[in-house]
Amino acid sequence: MEGIDDLAQAFERFPGIGPRQAKRFVYHLLAQGAEERSRLAKLIDGIGSTVKQCAECKRFATGQGTSCFYCTDKSRDDSLLMVVEKDQDLAAIERAGMYKGRYFVLGGVLTLSGKGAIRERDLLTTIETRAAQGLSEVVLALSATSEGEHTADHLRTLLAPLRERIRLTLLGRGLATGSELEYSDAETLRGALQNRKET
Ligand SMILES: [Zn+2]
Missing domain, CATH: 3.40.1360.10 (Dna Topoisomerase Vi A Subunit; Chain: A, domain 2)
Structure with missing residues (x-):
């Protein structure tokens, strides 16, 4: 299913996550409701501006x-x-x-x-x-x-x-x-x- 598969593929690129777990994440998100999904999307979107890579040690x-x-x-x-x-x-x-x-x-x-x-x-x-x-x-x-x-x-x-x-x-x-x-x-x-x- 388009949409489900696209998002599952994105999760599969995470370390240690296989296709079945990726699908579980997608169905979990679907069950969570729009508000929770939107909260998560904002967190992901914002992490780049709140967290920076140290110029020296790279952490x-x-x-x-x-x-x-x-x-x-x-x-x-x-x-x-x-x-x-x-x-x-x-x-x-x-x-x-x-x-x-x-x-x-x-x-x-x-x-x-x-x-x-x-x-x-x-x-x-x-x-x-x-x-x-x-x-x-x-x-x-x-x-x-x-x-x-x-x-x-x-x-x-x-x-x-x-x-x-x-x-x-x-x-x-x-x-x-x-x-x-x-x-x-x-x-x-x-x-x-x-x-x-x-x-
Ligand atoms: Zn450092």
């Missing part, structure tokens, strides 16, 4: 200015830069409360077949800029999945020319194999950071 954040709270906070340690896959991983690290350096959000991981886009040019630019501000270590904090490891390999190659000046470390594998950073508890993350090793 999505609300607030004034081009750089986010973590990038402008003068009390944070400029010698450390942690590279995470996505905004939710950064939030998990912050919840664990053991890291006070800077961040960079890659925006994804590479699949084993080499698909996927990560912000590697922005990462290089950020490292160059931060190197002038005292950066001495880049911590790769990727999920302990095969895609996370594949991405870490790629970054190791990409950052190889910088290694004379900057240490490259990986989170210690206190993280169980297959575990995503986003869902790891604070204790595990703290252990993984303490046990990070040169890569």
Whole structure:
């Protein structure tokens, strides 16, 4: 059915959503009524003006200015830069409360077949800029999945020319194999950071 199918296809492009779930969303919206649909449409439409991407770490954040709270906070340690896959991983690290350096959000991981886009040019630019501000270590904090490891390999190659000046470390594998950073508890993350090793 036209209309239903069009919207279902739009939902199918969401991460982790298959065709059946997409259809469920559409029928849910139909059952909700016009007012609720209109409220949701406004929220979607407005999110671009209330939430901005930080010019430095690339996370999505609300607030004034081009750089986010973590990038402008003068009390944070400029010698450390942690590279995470996505905004939710950064939030998990912050919840664990053991890291006070800077961040960079890659925006994804590479699949084993080499698909996927990560912000590697922005990462290089950020490292160059931060190197002038005292950066001495880049911590790769990727999920302990095969895609996370594949991405870490790629970054190791990409950052190889910088290694004379900057240490490259990986989170210690206190993280169980297959575990995503986003869902790891604070204790595990703290252990993984303490046990990070040169890569
Ligand atoms: Zn930022």
